[in-house]
Amino acid sequence: MFDNLSDMTVLEKIYAFTALIGGIAFAIRLVMQFVGAFGDVGDLDLDPGDGGFEVHDADTDMSFKLLSIQGLTAFFLMFGLVGLALLRASHVSEGWSLVGAVIAGLGMVWLLSQMFKQAKKLQSSGTINPQRAVGEQGTVYLSIAAGETGKVQIRVQGRLRIMNAVAENHEQIATGEQVRVVRVLPGSILVVDKTN
Incomplete structure (x- = not known):
């Protein structure tokens, strides 16, 4: 697909770069999420001089949200792959490839959110009533x-x-x-x- 990098247009390079970065980040984030590397976040202290910002024991739900690192990496992955495929394989105009890439990226974010929503339904607290x-x-x-x-x-x-x-x-x-x-x-x- 990448026969000669110098023959690629600027938009093709942008698509390839976003697909590569999005794919690597998506894979790393997904693996780390499944092995439990992203759980509770706590004790964040930032003191930029006179102003202050503190968060103690921030018991956050790091599962999938639409505007999350997982969502952004999924968007960039599909944006880049579909945009590049539309330009190189389908030979559509740059404008239509951009529209298709954005739609594919948003579709992937929606699909991923639905998958995580269904997976969250499998969770049980284990508490006895x-x-x-x-x-x-x-x-x-x-x-x-x-x-x-x-x-x-x-x-x-x-x-x-x-x-x-x-x-x-x-x-x-x-x-x-x-x-x-x-x-x-x-x-x-x-x-x-x-x-x-």
Whole structure:
């Protein structure tokens, strides 16, 4: 494609340069994002004399945004490749190649944003919701004294958990007895009742 660099027009060189820089930066950024090199950003302190600028623990979401480094590199990659292809292979005018290159770059940014949006839907917090324990049965792990807190072993959201519990009727429930969760108190304390 690049038989002789001196035979290229200025616009072809611009397309080739943006495709090369955009492609390299896009590949590096994508690999680093997948291996976790771009995560939380924190503790940025800049002091340019009298004025000041501080950001502490900036818990930013470095996932894809339309105007991001990932978006810009994707734009430049497609802008350069499509623009060069339109000029050299399709032999369209420079104006139409510029229009096609911009449309292709914007299309790539949109496509990439949709891909990241769909990938973000696969994310799960992994947090257990204690309210889902209501109605479930479990076993007393550490005896519940009358009016006191003990522990129960119960399956919540597919996970076997040991959680704090109190008896519904303020009675004593011995270790090993089967219980059912009636409700959940603040602080994720389960209110349980004997099942037998």
